[in-house]
Amino acid sequence: MSNSSSDVIVVGAGVVGAACAYYAARTGLSVTVVDRGPVAGGTTGAGEGNLLVSDKEPGPELELALLSTRLWHELARELPAGIEYEAKGGLVVASDAHAMAALRKFAAAQAEAGVTTEEIPADRLHEAEPHLAPGLGGGFRYPQDAQVQPALAAAHLLRASGARVRTGEEVAAVLTGANGEVRGVRTTAGELHAPFVVNAAGTWGGEVARLAGGRLPVLPRRGFVLVTEPLPRVVRHKVYAADYVADVASGSAALQTSAVVEGTPAGPVLIGASRERVGFDRTLSVEVLRRLAAQATALFPVLAGVRAMRTYAGFRPYLPDHLPAIGPDPRVPGLLHACGHEGAGIGLAPATGLAVARQLTGGEPPLDLGPFHPGRFAAAA
């Protein structure tokens, strides 16, 4: 086989592309990964590395997340410790008794769907998180929630896949044959040939779909992360207020913030999460930082005296129904999509990669992929 041809070309060297490459290579396919930027240069590198089930209501995304949680657990044994996998669990806190009642109902439905939950009454919150503010209404612990360092996870997945990785090379065209079937891609460095192309271009997945003559309405939803100076372990879990769940599920373009606070093995505390639809604008928003800081210090008053060292913005790949597109394009034979995971791409990557690999080889899908079918947007075109 020549250097320019392989069984499958994955467009995108973020965590989803890396997972697609990893699972495809494990089935024996030869894989080439192309990215116009560096490894993990897009939304992956701007993520916190959340592997969450706690923020998902029962439904297809939760199914995908539960499968991914198991797969990340396996990957943590197969990949180097450098990916910083931590099964530290999540803690969702309710501001008062009223919010606690709503959270209890939400958690009960999740438990029904297979999520492990554990109620923490208000008077025991400080055993779980000693620095939480007083006066909260209680919370729920989610032991399945975990974390990785996303850029390292993507880089190690790619390396373990053995795929040829071509960074700094932008896809300019998708090559098709006489019947419209995919034959490869043309990049800024030349042609690459393969009978399958996987669109794992994340927030830029809409552009790749368009190059192939398909349609995928991916939009950027901006988020900022604040990073503090290194601290001793002040925050043990991934801690967030119950309002976060409502923000994740909302499709509003307006700014929403709900602090998600967590420590990291390297020391800094990460504070997310803001959501707003403002295109690809990276300009610092002081209002976002103000709200994140106010909400984080309301949860953990001790953080008021801690310095934010840096902040960065990322662009979540947002599809109108908040579900990713996973599977074959309805119009272009040989083109598969694996993008649009919004803020959950790190967590959902392994299940996505496994599903794509099964589809490439004609295997049994690991879960019902119907809700993720890229054709669901075709009618609106």
Added chain:
Amino acid sequence: MPGSPSEPYDLVVIGAGPAGLAGAVTAARLGLSVAVVDAAAQTGGQYFRHPAPGLGAARPQALHHDWPAFAELRGRFEASGAAHLAGHHVWAVTRQDEEMWSVHALVGEDSGAVGSGTGSAEVSGSPSGGGTGSDGEGRTHEGFSAERERPVRLQARAVLFATGAGERHLPFPGWTLPGVVGAGGAQAMLKSGLVLPGQRVVVAGSGPLLLAVASSLAAAGAHVPEVAEASGYLGYARRPRALAANPHKLLEAAVHGTALLRHRIPLRTRSAVTAVHGTDRVEAVTVSRLDRDWRALPGTGRRIACDALAVGHGLAPQTELATGLGCATRRTPDGTHALVLDGLQETSVPGLWAAGETGGTGGWQLARTEGELAGIAVAARLRALPALTRSRRVRDLARRRDRMRAFAEAMVAAHAPGPGWTAWLDDDTDVCRCEEVTAGSIRDAVTALGARDARTVKLLTRAGMGWCQGRMCGAAVACLAASGTAQGTVPPSADRRPLAVPVPLGALAALPEEPGHA
């Protein structure tokens, strides 16, 4: 008064060095309300440093033959009516609306509490807070100290970035030993604290600053066994016109050259300190001869006993406040990034101007000239008097600026680091000292994990994520990333630091709500 949310300034100047003061004086004279914000307590910037009060230094000018010119500028500034907001650490500038900018600063009770990015003299002094943080540096959770800093927001119709430059460092084995100081830092210590970094001080690196540092150190009583300059001086000969048009620069060089002769300090070109020896602090250095690409020639190492090393590789413009607003940058001949400016000092973003080292290093006289030009240009824009920019004065200033800029570019080109310097590094040399990231782990990220640029190296190794936010290691990391492989190299980009200084979360939380958000 201007500065209250209801009444903005016409112009906020960031930086009280020669560029900022000249810009403020000029704009105020032309009728604008002006504030100059600076992290330091006194005007003068990095170059015109004042001895710390209490040292009883009666004659700071003794270390500065340019002091009278600065004193004249300072006098005009004090009489100009422009406000001087000392002890203000600007952490971001944002666009408020089409006609207004917000300048966000922290004011500390102890104004020395927040790093301004360039003030640290000790290369070897840990920038603090490094490492994994798991040791907590003895701090308890209740003991975080940053709560006393107060956020301040200024509004301005125009902003002039006169934020200067920081010293560029290139690592080498042993550079983290106590006794290794930045060349600019050594001079700053001398000017502001009147202290010497050691008794026997080797001066090394590249650039004209080395000569000035060596003569200052010798004049203050240190023994300087040698100045090791990594470049040749032949580079200057390739731009004879720029040299001939700047006789004062030749004069300066001659002054320093004479000083070196008087103190019997040998200047060795194409030489570099490639290793530092010592257990608790510097005891000796190895100086090696270099080839044209700055590779050390085998067998040429000489050991020189000393108790300190002052090392510097030129300056890197401080542009992060401007790049955060989208201002375009250009790559300078020595591989740093400077702001792109038009003939009247405006950046690529209308309403934002820059003067001095932010547009490329070039010395204080260039900075003062550019500051005055920018001051006129801002006044012409805000007062809708375009004729102001067509005066003979503007033509003269622009001509002087162009001449000095051409010389400065020729000079930095002559001292640009050669690609071979990365071979000085052992795999276990710390490159990012804040996060303790070695050259070996950076090389591993490049060869094994596919990093091709400084940002990806940072994501994969934490190099540049610590206290100094890559100010110390950024240049070195970019070189190591680029040297990994020619294929797929991503060109280095300008620094992006949306927070120019660390900001306490409590201060962020206490900001007033921004208008325009539902």
